Amino acid sequence: MIGIIGAMPIEVEGLKSRLQNSQTENLAGLQFSRGMLSGVECVVAHCNPGKVNAALCTQLMITHYQPRLVINSGVAGGIGAGIHIGDLVISTAVVQHDMDTSPLGDKRGYLSGIGLIEIPASEKLVQLLGRTATEVYKGAVHTGVIATGDQFICDSAKLHELGRDFGALACEMEGAAVGQVCHVNNVDFVVLRTISDNADDDAKMDYTTFAPIAAQRGIDLLCRILPELS
Template sequence: MTIGVIGAMQMEVDDLKAQMTDTQTEVYSGVEFVEGKIGDQYVVAAKCGIGKVFAAICAETMILKYDVDMIVNIGVAGTLTKDLNVLDVAVATNVLQHDMDTSPIGDPKGLLSGINMILLPADTKMVELMCSCLADRNIHYKKGNIATGDQFIATKEQKDYISNTFDAIAAEMEGGSIGHVCYVNNVPFAILRSISDGDGGETDYQTFAEKAAHQSIEVVLEFIGRAEELK
């Protein structure tokens, strides 16, 4: 079994790479992929870059080139609910793309043309294992819809729109496209997002993003160590 781990920023995957042994590195479409082992588990890790296109390129390459059995997307997000504060964690039950909008021709907002879905479901077993890892570390988390778009969501108006339209608990810039790629390739996925910004928006992000990213890595390392439970 091989687990793919995708982060948007270097700080989200550096700590993971440091734990890997027997590594080999290759670059495809400008993305560096590091293949190796963490304990007895085969892992492929990559920093995809920020935004939906980079994330999709990375996920598709990881699936086609490395034949991963599942993908975990880690990183940070902004909260859309009072139930999640800075350094809490959002775990996706579904992902969606809040900036996908063909509603002028009669479609509901967020509909992904071609597959005719708005919500793409994360793998149930992966979600439950991720939540177990969070509970073991006494990290407060919430499961729910995570919304993706090519925007840094900072204003109350933006947050209210996404929350009210899609019942989303967090907003970020990669998970929905990774979920989209995984869905069409029939590859299980999970999305873990530590909250780096709340009402403070970009100010919170500058202060807490690195700590939130490190927290994500710690949880994913435990997830990888317990991956045999998914069989």
């Protein structure tokens, strides 16, 4: 089984509507829909925005459904001159940019307990998705670090800071929480993000306009590549 997690309805409803033989279960206030998607057994969940919501959803999914891999799919803000609205970013690693115990001597983003700043995604998944996406995705495909924090970034100075400090290509609010839970449970994961805005001063306007389009591109891509992952 493959687990798919999205933060917002626009990121998961298109997937749930395509599930065959769907069965739905509610756990801790979250809805999990299980069925066949593109011929592959999947469980799809809407976690709601933010790291705590994403972590809760991921642990529930792993505990109750035992997926062999988890994909966190959705939209994100792009970082850097080469990342444009409509592009796709595949995570090589994820970081929590708002985790900061540097006053105690740690580096910014350091995660106590697992001793990492960058949580690596499955290299095999990244390579497979990168190869397949370049053939089917209508837009540029990038691989790199995705930065997560409990903030909607719409500030050019903050945007440049994330690029400088973490080498991030995109920023969002769930991926690194999903990654951390998968890491401690020894479950492969990858984060897929279609770019809805450039996380700058125009981000709010761009997001409203382009998020539904970007989300649909991600849904279409997932449905195309799932058989490659089975």
